[in-house]
Structures are given as structure tokens and as C-alpha cells.
Amino acid sequence: MNIAVLGTGMVGQTIGTKLVELGHSVRLGSRSATNEKAEEWSKKLGKNASHSTFADAAKFGEIVFNCTSGMVALDALRMAGAENLARKILIDVSNPLDFSKGFPPTLSVCNDDSLAEQIQREFPDAKVVKTLNTVNAMLMVNPSLVPGEHDLFMSGNDADAKVMVRTILTEWFGWKNVIDLGDITTARGTEQLLPIWVRLMGLFKSPQFNFHIARAA
Amino acid sequence: MNIAVLGTGMVGQTIGTKLVELGHSVRLGSRSATNEKAEEWSKKLGKNASHSTFADAAKFGEIVFNCTSGMVALDALRMAGAENLARKILIDVSNPLDFSKGFPPTLSVCNDDSLAEQIQREFPDAKVVKTLNTVNAMLMVNPSLVPGEHDLFMSGNDADAKVMVRTILTEWFGWKNVIDLGDITTARGTEQLLPIWVRLMGLFKSPQFNFHIARAA
Numbered sequence: 001m002n003i004a005v006l007g008t009g010m011v012g013q014t015i016g017t018k019l020v021e022l023g024h025s026v027r028l029g030s031r032s033a034t035n036e037k038a039e040e041w042s043k044k045l046g047k048n049a050s051h052s053t054f055a056d057a058a059k060f061g062e063i064v065f066n067c068t069s070g071m072v073a074l075d076a077l078r079m080a081g082a083e084n085l086a087r088k089i090l091i092d093v094s095n096p097l098d099f100s101k102g103f104p105p106t107l108s109v110c111n112d113d114s115l116a117e118q119i120q121r122e123f124p125d126a127k128v129v130k131t132l133n134t135v136n137a138m139l140m141v142n143p144s145l146v147p148g149e150h151d152l153f154m155s156g157n158d159a160d161a162k163v164m165v166r167t168i169l170t171e172w173f174g175w176k177n178v179i180d181l182g183d184i185t186t187a188r189g190t191e192q193l194l195p196i197w198v199r200l201m202g203l204f205k206s207p208q209f210n211f212h213i214a215r216a217a
Numbered sequence: 218m219n220i221a222v223l224g225t226g227m228v229g230q231t232i233g234t235k236l237v238e239l240g241h242s243v244r245l246g247s248r249s250a251t252n253e254k255a256e257e258w259s260k261k262l263g264k265n266a267s268h269s270t271f272a273d274a275a276k277f278g279e280i281v282f283n284c285t286s287g288m289v290a291l292d293a294l295r296m297a298g299a300e301n302l303a304r305k306i307l308i309d310v311s312n313p314l315d316f317s318k319g320f321p322p323t324l325s326v327c328n329d330d331s332l333a334e335q336i337q338r339e340f341p342d343a344k345v346v347k348t349l350n351t352v353n354a355m356l357m358v359n360p361s362l363v364p365g366e367h368d369l370f371m372s373g374n375d376a377d378a379k380v381m382v383r384t385i386l387t388e389w390f391g392w393k394n395v396i397d398l399g400d401i402t403t404a405r406g407t408e409q410l411l412p413i414w415v416r417l418m419g420l421f422k423s424p425q426f427n428f429h430i431a432r433a434a
Contacts, residue, residue: 104405181416186416190413193410193413196407211428212431214365215421216423
């Protein structure tokens, strides 16, 4: 499958690499077609890995991963272009973390709105599914790095898109437990997990942990 | 020990009952000294259970539990009186959930502040420890209702107060895992767990679940 990964940071490269390893053709998108990190990445990964602008990558992908930083995600998606996102599954991995006032970061949108909802509102023809945003990049594509039971969350308005995303998460990435929270407004809940996530990371001095929801039988 | 429990709702009654069962003297506080629910409760529980105004209960308690609804917590604590809270451990169980705009509720304070911090700022001589706010009332005092590993969080500025609260949580209430997140600002993280908590409760149609933080070895 042809897949677009928008964002050339650790999250974009990690997801892109995993998808290439699975045999997919991946185009990494960034502001510039000559992004150095993306060029290195695609050279290293070989013929199924390419890189280009946000717009060209989005056009290429049958599915689009948004792995940009949350503070610039809407801008990046505007550059990708509504027409290149229409009718496609847009997997939103980003978190609206604002580090401009130092640590701990705050959320640039939360409580009665979320970045996922902002994206869905601005790109109504895309099928936005929020997921993977509550775990570290390495864990996203290798959940067994954390032993035992732990869970991933998923939010989105389109039921068919969530069926496909569940397949990607379980069969491609190896997740055992994916909790479908409901429509895209439930992404408020997962984006608001970040404030405790960053504190736990500081406490554990490691990002290799995850939430598990323990339930009464 | 003489303990004040402010709030006569399900949380206050459940914690108050558990403390009486453990042999402590508990005074339930409410706006009025003749609150019917509190009267019924203290009649049922016997001689170690009493009820009165917020101020009289707070004066009575060597330790104070704030189990009022988050939207009125600051008002209730003002009625309790700064002089009756000074130098005492104030265990803040409340969540700033605003249901006035329907479901899902929003948080009346979050992101760059928290209810726990508001309380600590307004009552600087109290030793505020935020905990128990991420679980259902029944689970608070009976964690084994949810099987397996699951965690409670704790936030506060006073190290000695947190040692005492950890004892209350583990030895009195039966919690195995209590994660000290750090100072009172970390309560932002646990209060912001509520948006996903209310969605999970809707999904599971049960409040008997809890967060566990799974970690790499």
C-alpha cells in the first residue's frame, strides 16, 4: 500500500520505517522536498522509501499519518492540501503540546476541544482517527517493549476507518488491546493524558511505559 | 484519630464509613448542621460518627478529607475556615467537573492550573495532598474490587504529609501501588484524567475500573 507519513521527526521516521519493513511504499512529507533528515531516511531504507513535500506525500498516500508536532499540525495539513486528504484515512498521532513556556508543557487546545477535532473540522472530507498519541514512538510500532497488558485508544467518527486502523494497529504494529472510545470528541480524553504522561516520564526517567485500564470482571 | 470528612455525597459517606469501621471518630461536614443525609449516616454508624457544619467538622478533624463536589469545593473550604485547616493534612479528593453544559462534563480549571493548586494557594497553611480523585468512591476504600495491578496517584508539596497519606492509602484503605507524582502542580495531570475516565465509564457502563501504568522492566 502507498502510505504518506507527514513529519520527519522521531515519530514520523519510526512509523515510516516500520511500514517500509512491512513491505509498504512510504513517502515522508515535510515543508521542503529537500529536507535533509528525510533524504537520509529514504536513502537508508531503499526503494520503498521516498520523501517529498507535505502535498506530494499526501497525494501519494492511500492512507496518511499525521506525525507532525501538534503546534504546527494544522499548518502542515493545510500545506498537504484538503484535496489530497479527502476520502482518506488520516491517522492523527500528534499532541498539542506547547513547550514555549518551559516544562511542564501545556496543551494549546483542550477541555472543550481537541487538536483531532480541529483537524476533522478543517478537513471534513478526511476520515480522522486519533490514536498512538499516548505512547512513545518506539512503543507505537513495538508494543511488546512494555511487558504485560496495556492499552491503546482510538477516536474517530468513521466506523469503517476505525476498522482499518484497528487492523493496522493490531496486525501491522502488534497491539493486543485497542479501546475504541467513540467519536472524535473522545480525543479530548487521550490528548489530556499527556499532562500526566510527561510527569510520569520525568519520574521514571524513561518513556517506555503505557496506560492499562484494569477492570472488574 | 479524629477525622473530618467534608461533603455528604457518595464519596464523603463511603470514606467516612470506612474510617469509622477502622475505629476512627469521623465528623461529616456540610453547609448545615442539620443536613438530613449526614444525620441518617451518623445515626446508622453509631457513636464514632457525628455530623456538623463544615467549620465544626474541620475544627474537629486532625486530618481533613475534602469530598465536596469540585465546583463548590473552594466555597466549602472557605466555610470550613482557614484557621481550622492550618497545619493539617487536607486530602483533596474532588474533581473540578462542570456538568452545567451537559455530557461530557468539562473541567472548570485545567491545563495551567488545577483545583488542588487553587486550594493550596488559598489555604497556604494546609498541607494539601491530592489523591483518590481518579477512582470511583467504592474503589477508593476497596481497591480489590478491581483485580490485578492498578495504581493510585498522589500529588502534594509536603513530604511528611505524603508519608502519612501513603499510610492511610496502603494500610487503611488497602492500596498496593501509590505513585507519588511530585508537587501539587502534578495534580493537573490526575484531574485531567477525568475526561477519559468519564468516557470509559460510558463505554464500560461501570465505574469499576482503574488506571495502571505498565512499565518496561
